[in-house]
Amino acid sequence: MLLVLLPNLLVIGASFMTRDPSDFLSLPLTLDNYRRLMDPLYLQVFLHSLYMAAVTTVLCLLIGYPFAWALARVDKRWQTLLMFLLIVPFWTNSLVRTYAVKLLLASNGLINSALQSLGITEAPITMLYTEGAVIVGLVYLLLPFMILPLYAVFEDLRRELLLASHDLGAGRLATFFHVVLPLTLPGVIAGVLLVLLPAMGMFYVADVLGGAKNLLVGNVIKNQFLDARDWPFGAAASVLLTLAMAVLLLAHRLSRRRLGEEGET
Amino acid sequence: MKTWLPRTYLFLVYALLYLPIAVLVVYSFNDSRTAYRWGGWSLRWYEALFSNHAMVQAMWNSLWLALAAATVSTLIGALTALALQRYRFRGKKALRGMLFVVMMSPEIVLAISLLALFLLIGLQLGFISLLLAHVTFCLPFVVITVAARLNGLDQRLLEAARDLGAGEFTTMRTILVPVMMPALLAGWLLGFTLSLDDVVVSTFVSGPSYEILPLRIYSMVRVGLKPEVNALGSLLLVFSLIMLVISQLILMRSKR
Secondary structure, three states: OHHHHHHHHHHHHHHOOEEEOOOEEEOOOOOHHHHHHOOHHHHHHHHHHHHHHHHHHHHHHHHHHHHHHHHHHOOHHHHHHHHHHHHHHHHOOHHHHHHHHHHHHOOOOHHHHHHHHOOOOOOOOOOOOOHHHHHHHHHHHHHHHHHHHHHHHHHHOOHHHHHHHHHOOOOHHHHHHHHHHHHHHHHHHHHHHHHHHHHHHOHHHHHHHHOOOOOOHHHHHHHHHHHOOOHHHHHHHHHHHHHHHHHHHHHHHHHHHHHHHHHHO | OOOHHHHHHHHHHHHHHHHHHHHHHHHHOEOOOOOOOOOOEOOHHHHHHHOOHHHHHHHHHHHHHHHHHHHHHHHHHHHHHHHHHHOOOOOHHHHHHHHHHHHHOOHHHHHHHHHHHHHHOOOOOOHHHHHHHHHHHHHHHHHHHHHHHHHOOOHHHHHHHHHOOOOHHHHHHHHHHHHHHHHHHHHHHHHHHHHHHOOHHHHHHOOOOOOOHHHHHHHHHOOOOOHHHHHHHHHHHHHHHHHHHHHHHHHHHHHO
């Protein structure tokens, strides 16, 4: 408990202080750090980071939703094995996996050599150190986090409901929008949270795959803390990230409550 | 209903998930100075890895840290789960919420919070700070694993034990510990793996005196491709695969 609450207060406190070269922090309280966050330069980084995280989340959802559906309908015997295969990456070093992606995307990496030897492209395509590379890396690392909660809701989805909907004359699309989607929404929201939040903070992915231009909020925070030693500013940035998290968690809770009430009536 | 379409899709996604890992493992046996040209099979990068003293030192450091972090967080986590499960006390809800917050909050926020705390209390960054930090983020996972196991426990067993005259300690030794054992082992393995895997938190709270493996890898892969990392990554992969299989076997056996 001590390890959680106190440091959080410290960071919030630090975010209001001014920078001091010798002491890291000094007293005159100020809103300057927050004002600097609104500086176009940083604002751009934040928006760009948010954009990459959002694209990652949408991609994970697009890939993960049908995947979880298909997975939940596979034979029970196979499901154990398939689930196991899904958890393996979760237990493997994420840095190593990021590096593996880099190995594939490099300009003299496997994808480019394959394309060239097949005669599809003449010169190597630049894939590394782009926005796309960061997004690919994030999707690759975070996809299981989207699939697991989705799989849980699809497993609970009863087949009888789909049959009933069909018997009542609903077409496939109508069944999907009126039955499947509302019932799996909690899984969707949980998955989005589990992907979106880490996607903004995983600075090493942006570092390894994105080069200097494609920064995440995590990179900004890390640079301010460890390289620039501007603690108050870094703290302000992380307070912003925490607030974003709090808002999302609150939305999650509210939506669950609403869905729960609907279920009872 | 057609079944080939979902199956093909599942297969495709799995193929994509495993392609980079497969390439990594194959290339770790590559006998070529550059990371991407194939030059035949060899073990040279594994040899290079183990003849690198700083690297071996970092491996040992990481191993010790993971052992310690997993053990400490399993002990504290088990007690926390027991407390949450069996007793009513003030701040119970707060404790639950706090664990949830640790699990959900972005690692980086946890990292700077801990760094701020360590500097405030004047703790030298090194093994101790790393250990405390790792215990912090492993703890919720252990608590959840153990609590899930305790939830399945038939309360009548405990009542029966009390009726038969068993004290708190005897109940603990003869019922609770055996019941929790599979979850404790699984939680320990998960903590061990999480600790070995962590980059974000370690980046912030480690000091120059104690270099650990993920940070060493990080500094190696930031620029360019290094063949040694292929070998190291493959080793880590096999290692975590073994851990995962063990933990799954434990959980499966305990369900029977």
